Amino acid sequence: MTRFTETNGPLSMEQIEKFESKHGISLSEQYKGFLQEFNGGRPVPKMFKISDEQGPDIVRLFFGIGDMYGNLDENIKIYEDRLPIGFVPIGNDPGGNVICIGTDEEFAGKIYFWDHEEEPEDPDDMSNVYLLANSFSDFLEQMYENPDE
Numbered sequence: 123m124t125r126f127t128e129t130n131g132p133l134s135m136e137q138i139e140k141f142e143s144k145h146g147i148s149l150s151e152q153y154k155g156f157l158q159e160f161n162g163g164r165p166v167p168k169m170f171k172i173s174d175e176q177g178p179d180i181v182r183l184f185f186g187i188g189d190m191y192g193n194l195d196e197n198i199k200i201y202e203d204r205l206p207i208g209f210v211p212i213g214n215d216p217g218g219n220v221i222c223i224g225t226d227e228e229f230a231g232k233i234y235f236w237d238h239e240e241e242p243e244d245p246d247d248m249s250n251v252y253l254l255a256n257s258f259s260d261f262l263e264q265m266y267e268n269p270d271e
Contacts, residue, residue, distance in 0.1 A: 124262040129163035130186040141187050145198060147210060150231035152258040153223055162186025162193075167267040172235050172252050179235070181221060181265070184213040205236060206246045222251075223258065233261040 138154050149157075168180040185194045197211040201220060205211065208226025212233075215221070222234045233255045240250035255261035 124165050124167065124265050126160045126163035126165055126184075128183075129160040130188060130190055131157070131159050131161035131163075133157050133161040133187055137187060141194065144195075145210075147225040148230075149210070149225065150223065150258060152231070153212070156184075156258060157187060160184075160186075161188065162190070165262070165265060167265045169266050169268050170254060170261070170264055172237075172254065176235075176237070176252060179215050179217075179219070180268070181213050182216050184221075185211065201236075204238075204241065204245050206248060206251060209234065209236070209251075211236070221254070221261075231258070232256055233258060 135154070135158060138149070138157050142148060162184045164183055165181050169178050170181065171178050183192050185192050185197050187194050194212070197220070201211045205222060208224055208229055209222040210225055211220040212223050213221035218238050220236045222236050224230050224232045224234065232253060235252040235254050237250040237252070242249055255264060
């Protein structure tokens with residue numbers, strides 16, 4: 123089971139709904155539950171598999187809502203013209219890639235890896251986006267300890 127260190131929580135549902143309204147998005151109930159309880163932080167364990175081809179990676183930090191380093195507002199601004207429409211950056215790895223949650227239609231609630239090294243000219247080109255899990259809780263369940271540590 124994943125636990126979190128260096129968290130910023132708890133957060134009220136009112137604060138989350140204000141954030142959603144500000145950005146015109148609807149976050150999944152599972153992810154909102156995470157924000158309510160932890161509001162970002164560092165996961166333990168932190169490893170996950172991107173794909174057979176891409177191999178493993180680690181989550182450095184899940185972003186939170188509020189005035190702190192690595193907040194969701196700041197990261198939405200940084201990536202707004204780089205990520206496909208309907209994708210919200212919710213975390214990152216040490217190499218500058220981001221973990222995203224889908225907010226639109228077929229992508230809603232699903233967790234994705236966005237590889238900045240393969241970034242296409244057209245942000246809606248999904249060639250550098252990899253599906254990690256069908257939900258936030260599924261993604262957390264897939265995380266594992268680094269066998270080399």
